[in-house]
Amino acid sequence: AWVAEAARLGLLGPHLASRAPDRWYSSADRKEKIDMSCFPVENTRNFSIVAHVDHGKSTLADRLLELTGAIDKTKNNKQVLDKLQVERERGITVKAQTASLFCNYEGKRYLLNLIDTPGHVDFSYEVSRSLSACQGVLLVVDANEGIQAQTVANFFLAFEAQLSIIPVINKIDLKNADPERVEKQIEKVFDIPGDECIKISAKLGTNVESVLDAVIKRIPSICSLLIFNSPKAHCRNPLRALVFDSTFDQYRGVIANVALFDGVVSKGDKIVSAHTQKTYEVNEVGVLNPNEQPTHKLYAGQVGYLIAGMKDVTEAQIGDTLYLHKQPVEPLPGFKSAKPMVFAGVYPIDQSEYNNLKSAIEKLTLNDSSVTVHRDSSLALGAGWRLGFLGLLHMEVFNQRLEQEYNASVILTTPTVPYKAVLSSAKLIKEYREKEITIINPAQFPDKSKVTEYLEPVVLGTIITPDEYTGKIMMLCQARRAVQKNMMFIDQNRVMLKYLFPLNEIVVDFYDSLKSLSSGYASFDYEDAGYQTAELVKMDILLNGNIVEELVTVVHKDKAYSVGKAICERLKDSLPRQLFEIAIQAALGSKIIARETMVVILPEK
Numbered sequence: 001a002w003v004a005e006a007a008r009l010g011l012l013g014p015h016l017a018s019r020a021p022d023r024w025y026s027s028a029d030r031k032e033k034i035d036m037s038c039f040p041v042e043n044t045r046n047f048s049i050v051a052h053v054d055h056g057k058s059t060l061a062d063r064l065l066e067l068t069g070a071i072d073k074t075k076n077n078k079q080v081l082d083k084l085q086v087e088r089e090r091g092i093t094v095k096a097q098t099a100s101l102f103c104n105y106e107g108k109r110y111l112l113n114l115i116d117t118p119g120h121v122d123f124s125y126e127v128s129r130s131l132s133a134c135q136g137v138l139l140v141v142d143a144n145e146g147i148q149a150q151t152v153a154n155f156f157l158a159f160e161a162q163l164s165i166i167p168v169i170n171k172i173d174l175k176n177a178d179p180e181r182v183e184k185q186i187e188k189v190f191d192i193p194g195d196e197c198i199k200i201s202a203k204l205g206t207n208v209e210s211v212l213d214a215v216i217k218r219i220p221s222i223c224s225l226l227i228f229n230s231p232k233a234h235c236r237n238p239l240r241a242l243v244f245d246s247t248f249d250q251y252r253g254v255i256a257n258v259a260l261f262d263g264v265v266s267k268g269d270k271i272v273s274a275h276t277q278k279t280y281e282v283n284e285v286g287v288l289n290p291n292e293q294p295t296h297k298l299y300a301g302q303v304g305y306l307i308a309g310m311k312d313v314t315e316a317q318i319g320d321t322l323y324l325h326k327q328p329v330e331p332l333p334g335f336k337s338a339k340p341m342v343f344a345g346v347y348p349i350d351q352s353e354y355n356n357l358k359s360a361i362e363k364l365t366l367n368d369s370s371v372t373v374h375r376d377s378s379l380a381l382g383a384g385w386r387l388g389f390l391g392l393l394h395m396e397v398f399n400q401r402l403e404q405e406y407n408a409s410v411i412l413t414t415p416t417v418p419y420k421a422v423l424s425s426a427k428l429i430k431e432y433r434e435k436e437i438t439i440i441n442p443a444q445f446p447d448k449s450k451v452t453e454y455l456e457p458v459v460l461g462t463i464i465t466p467d468e469y470t471g472k473i474m475m476l477c478q479a480r481r482a483v484q485k486n487m488m489f490i491d492q493n494r495v496m497l498k499y500l501f502p503l504n505e506i507v508v509d510f511y512d513s514l515k516s517l518s519s520g521y522a523s524f525d526y527e528d529a530g531y532q533t534a535e536l537v538k539m540d541i542l543l544n545g546n547i548v549e550e551l552v553t554v555v556h557k558d559k560a561y562s563v564g565k566a567i568c569e570r571l572k573d574s575l576p577r578q579l580f581e582i583a584i585q586a587a588l589g590s591k592i593i594a595r596e597t598m599v600v601i602l603p604e605k
């Protein structure tokens with residue numbers, strides 16, 4: 001009966017109506033716009049899938065989309081929600097994606113809004129933003145690998161946001177799967193009763209239906225919660241929509257992903273941005289299924305998209321609240337802006353490409369607003385920019401997207417972390433107009449004589465490893481100036497370690513060293529932990545007595561000799577041979593601390 005009614009409402013194309021199973025009906029092949037008023041707020045569930053990298057989020061999302069008929073069941077459905085080329089090539093999710101699923105359960109129709117999120121630590125900003133539009137999460141854990149560092153980080157993001165957490169143990173089809181062991185880990189680390197875990201194989205589709213049942217039964221609808229202390233969500237309240245993501249389309253302008261906490265929005269409505277106070281007319285509203293599907297309206301509790309002639313993503317700031325013209329509401333609390341963890345100089349390979357690269361960076365940052373941009377220039381590389389990224393993978397992905405989507409090749413300088421200095425020199429304080437400055441370019445690192453103290457960024461790292469590697473990993477952490485904060489056995493042979501790391505010690509090669517020490521078994525995640533005082537020094541690199549500005553680095557005093565020596569050796573191996581001798585030196589002020597000489601090798605007679 002529900003299928004017949006869905007067909008009558010124009011929810012189904014005729015051929016789908018005849019083959020849709022009793023429980024799930026499809027929204028694909030719809031002839032007319034969906035009537036979203038069929039889904040009252042109490043029958044709407046907004047949830048996210050979170051997990052450690054490769055534990056199967058996107059595969060589970062594929063199965064959920066198939067099961068609810070959003071996509072046809074074919075062998076080619078692999079990571080349907082990973083739309084970017086870089087995501088498909090690397091097999092990772094970089095950008096969170098939304099999909100609305102429609103289904104019937106115990107005689108009622110439900111709207112389930114799913115948000116697939118990235119797993120890698122560099123993109124955890126995407127995760128926390130997505131969670132603000134949700135009331136629950138599926139915490140996916142691999143039945144063979146068990147709880148990993150990012151599982152812990154994601155659990156706490158969801159826990160702090162007070163979301164319902166449904167643990168899902170995936171990959172039970174694997175030969176080495178041990179779901180009972182993972183269940184015990186979940187009990188011990190997260191204090192969730194083992195019988196709340198759902199055991200599935202996302203690859204084979206085993207037991208995936210019970211995941212949907214759990215979403216309906218265990219995740220509350222937005223109307224049963226007091227969100228941000230505001231009254232219960234209701235369609236009759238004035239519109240209050242949270243912009244939790246936005247993308248830029250060359251032809252249609254900004255597409256804002258919105259979660260409606262109150263009210264209704266329709267095409268033609270006049271809306272106001274609480275952030276900019278600008279007024280816009282809504283040109284299109286709709287849901288993502290997983291592609292954009294226009295609807296007549298969106299109602300309280302629903303998640304969808306909205307196009308309103310905004311020309312620039314800065315106009316649809318993530319975290320902004322939209323309301324109806326002349327019906328102002330208290331804005332929802334926004335998000336903290338993304339905090340860049342590494343900075344690198346970006347220059348065109350050829351200065352004649354400067355304008356093309358400028359436009360490519362502008363467009364790409366419209367789609368990835370977590371990148372910060374400052375103009376910069378260098379003697380050798382000309383005019384360019386200093387960009388801030390959330391981590392090294394984020395930097396690599398940005399670079400790859402510049403090449404693939406905008407055909408722009410660039411020179412990237414060595415990444416550095418943002419240091420701080422508390423100035424003592426009155427002249428410098430006047431110049432910078434503040435006492436504490438952040439230094440994102442090592443060449444501008446102020447001299448010790450003008451500074452009271454230097455500060456370096458620190459992060460709280462979580463490492464999960466089989467016990468046999470603990471000793472070696474502790475030595476590695478010590479060598480990276482880390483301070484141990486905690487140690488706990490999560491089962492008989494797995495250990496969770498917590499360390500406070502200086503960020504510059506882990507930014508470049510820590511993860512690779514950890515993986516090779518532990519034969520690939522240890523996992524690592526970190527969260528921002530502020531700044532600590534540090535004895536930092538600026539190290540110049542000289543070629544034949546001349547400082548090369550692009551190679552200047554900031555290092556901890558105790559590491560200066562080893563880092564200086566390593567840089568000189570690397571330069572000796574990589575610089576092109578010349579017909580004259582070259583002295584490569586590392587120096588702290590006027591003191592030379594390392595030297596290599598590139599000698600001329602004359603051809604044999």
Ligand SMILES: Nc1nc2c(ncn2[C@@H]2O[C@H](COP(=O)(O)OP(=O)(O)OP(=O)(O)O)[C@@H](O)[C@H]2O)c(=O)[nH]1
Pocket residue numbers: 051052053054055056057058059060079091092093117118119120170171172173174200201202203204
């Ligand atoms: N055997 C088996 N393999 C699975 C299962 N689910 C996922 N996989 C495989 O695990 C790998 C990672 O799956 P994804 O769905 O891309 O994982 P993800 O968590 O979305 O990864 P990121 O987006 O990078 O964080 C893929 O090769 C999948 O085919 C499962 O139930 N059984």
